[in-house]
Amino acid sequence: MADLAPFSGFRFNPGVVDVAAASAPPYDVLDDDARQALLGRCDHSVVVIDLPVPPSVTAAGHSPPEVYAEAGATLRRWIDQGVLIADSPSLYVHRMRWTAFDGQRSTIGVMGALALGEDPVPEGPSPDATTTASGGSTGPSPADVLPHEHTTPKASSDRLELMRATDANLSPIWVVTPATGFSDLLTSVALGPPVVALTSADGVHHDLWVVPEGPQCAAIGAALADHPVVVADGHHRLQTARRHRQELRDRQELRESHRESVGADRILALVTELVDGTVEIEGIHRLVTSWPTDAEPSADMATLFDLTPVTHDDPLVPCLAAADSLGLVTASGRWLARPHRGGAAADFDSQRLAAAFDSIGVTEVVFHHDEAHVTTMVRSGQAVAAILVRPPTVDQILAVAHGGQRMPPKSTFFAPKPCTGMVIRMLEGS
Numbered sequence: 001m002a003d004l005a006p007f008s009g010f011r012f013n014p015g016v017v018d019v020a021a022a023s024a025p026p027y028d029v030l031d032d033d034a035r036q037a038l039l040g041r042c043d044h045s046v047v048v049i050d051l052p053v054p055p056s057v058t059a060a061g062h063s064p065p066e067v068y069a070e071a072g073a074t075l076r077r078w079i080d081q082g083v084l085i086a087d088s089p090s091l092y093v094h095r096m097r098w099t100a101f102d103g104q105r106s107t108i109g110v111m112g113a114l115a116l117g118e119d120p121v122p123e124g125p126s127p128d129a130t131t132t133a134s135g136g137s138t139g140p141s142p143a144d145v146l147p148h149e150h151t152t153p154k155a156s157s158d159r160l161e162l163m164r165a166t167d168a169n170l171s172p173i174w175v176v177t178p179a180t181g182f183s184d185l186l187t188s189v190a191l192g193p194p195v196v197a198l199t200s201a202d203g204v205h206h207d208l209w210v211v212p213e214g215p216q217c218a219a220i221g222a223a224l225a226d227h228p229v230v231v232a233d234g235h236h237r238l239q240t241a242r243r244h245r246q247e248l249r250d251r252q253e254l255r256e257s258h259r260e261s262v263g264a265d266r267i268l269a270l271v272t273e274l275v276d277g278t279v280e281i282e283g284i285h286r287l288v289t290s291w292p293t294d295a296e297p298s299a300d301m302a303t304l305f306d307l308t309p310v311t312h313d314d315p316l317v318p319c320l321a322a323a324d325s326l327g328l329v330t331a332s333g334r335w336l337a338r339p340h341r342g343g344a345a346a347d348f349d350s351q352r353l354a355a356a357f358d359s360i361g362v363t364e365v366v367f368h369h370d371e372a373h374v375t376t377m378v379r380s381g382q383a384v385a386a387i388l389v390r391p392p393t394v395d396q397i398l399a400v401a402h403g404g405q406r407m408p409p410k411s412t413f414f415a416p417k418p419c420t421g422m423v424i425r426m427l428e429g430s
Contacts (some may be wrong), residue, residue, distance in 0.1 A: 006091050013082055113267070196208035290384065
């Protein structure tokens with residue numbers, strides 16, 4: 001079951017740094033321009049250590065090792081200089097408020113050091129959501145932190161290099177719990193003015209309260225202890241933390257002395273209650289940069305989907321659910337792409353699309369959650385096709401995770417995103 005513990009978090013010193021300017025969105029939603037803008041607004045931006053290489057360089061696999069060493073040195077220098085200051089062991093209640101298409105929304109969670117558990121489904125090359133653990137495993141044990149999708153190797157490699165160099169969790173993964181009443185418990189704890197209150201670039205308001213180790217932390221831990229948690233966002237970081245822990249276990253000196261880094265057995269995590277309306281789940285669209293055949297992409301897709309031309313100029317994504325369709329955008333036009341009948345009732349768009357790409361031979365794919373961006377890329381000639389997908393439902397995500405399975409990579413985009421830099425967890429001593 002979920003095991004969340006207090007830890008001595010490091011936070012930007014508000015007497016030295018503008019905390020709002022120093023914080024940043026998660027590394028995996030930033031492009032080169034956004035990274036540069038964040039670096040330009042604050043000398044102590046968390047991006048200096050969390051994203052030391054431009055995303056385009058990382059994606060190409062050309063990250064020089066020395067940049068990670070410099071990121072680690074910078075983090076330790078900021079601690080020595082008092083730019084980052086430590087709390088006593090604590091949990092951190094974090095509230096996010098934002099404007100959705102249907103009005104104001106709010107979610108409240110808690111950040112702590114979450115026990116990693118063991119990986120119930122080993123990572124592998126197959127994107128098939130029915131992949132199970134080898135050796136006849138029947139699924140995860142209740143104690144595991146449950147992932148719901150596969151990861152891609154390059155991003156994981158980048159995060160592993162960074163974790164080795166910094167010996168820190170720079171940003172929280174996001175997990176959800178089915179514990180009823182958990183949000184109400186956190187609201188009762190979040191009393192008085194927050195220690196951090198900021199508005200991120202995406203318009204989300206973030207508030208943070210420090211809950212020192214004691215009865216309130218014990219009550220929060222007890223509320224989580226009866227249930228596993230499911231990863232909403234941060235699969236790469238979860239896998240990276242487990243790999244890093246295994247590296248420490250494999251070191252000869254650790255085996256001989258029977259010592260392990262307690263810090264490496266846990267990961268910084270934001271835990272929220274899984275309640276309707278408290279999160280938004282979006283699809284992550286597929287942008288195809290090179291089509292493998294000489295045919296127009298719509299011709300190949302028509303062998304696997306029923307295509308209906310779209311003549312209006314309105315966004316397609318809001319139409320997909322009612323039409324029970326994916327969306328296809330090429331230089332020749334736009335279509336609703338309804339899957340041929342005969343699939344399993346639990347099929348979801350990323351799974352269908354993984355099978356379609358395998359059949360056609362599509363391999364050069366870029367992921368992005370914004371319809372306007374992928375449409376612009378196609379119309380400007382920088383990509384040959386975009387396929388717009390619907391997200392899986394909460395029930396499908398839970399069923400996959402609890403069944404010991406994984407969806408294809410980039411199946412879900414949970415929003416809003418917790419900020420990086422509000423709390424940093426050093427592995428040593430935590």
